[in-house]
Amino acid sequence: MSEPLQLEIWSDVVCPWCYIGKRRVEQAVADLDGEVETEITYRAFQLAPETPVDADGSVTDYLVEHRGVTHPQAEAMMQQVTEVASSVGLEYDMGSARQANTLRAHEVLHLARTAGRQLDLAERMFRAHFVEGRHLGSVAELAELAADIGMDRDEVTAALEAGTFADAVTQDIEQARAYGITGVPFLVVDGRIGVSGAQPAEVVVAAVRQAAGERAAAATGDPS
């Protein structure tokens, strides 16, 4: 196959299931063991676009105030997702997670993509939010997290101030709307096959194999 199969993942960096989904996609790629060459791209999605830029509350408060759940329900949700995260090796500290408007984080992820560092930065951001209680709406925090993986802190700050990648983020969100995506993580394989939610690795493997097969058939003119 000449071009890698594209795995586009619509995701939000404050979405606990997206970090779990990231692990499962990574497991799927490992399970494929080079059978299909793939390229992963993170696409922007905002689960809480109404969150103010300067928001700094807890996830519990957000769920109660914006999702209409009670405090006990919010606590139960966090407990459940923490247990699932643990099953894939992630040690969430949901009590320390801070609600944030993630538009800026998505802009930095686009900047990282241009440097071939997007997956590393996505990992760093997820860990910062779900394990370390860092604030992903803060320019200073985002610059520091990017610097943690070797990106230039000043370049990050300048890109955010200039809004260099704002249009790219908007395009991702508009593409999600065009697909009809309303929940994340959402994986699109080769622009044709959708996988909704943090599905098990075997589901992702099946989707990748199906897409690869279809691409091979198209290349040989076999419509089957």
Next chain:
Amino acid sequence: MTGLRMVGGDDEGLCADGFCALPEPGARATAASAPSGAAPAEHPERSGSDVAG
């Protein structure tokens, strides 16, 4: 889904909580809540089985 064939069914049971789907209509982005230089997100209303939460 528009233009996509779904594999693995929907995500019911995988993220059937309030974490991973858009808020109900009425809690959408406003220009005042978004950083400068970035357009507020606009999203479709929730519908169908492909909606989590």
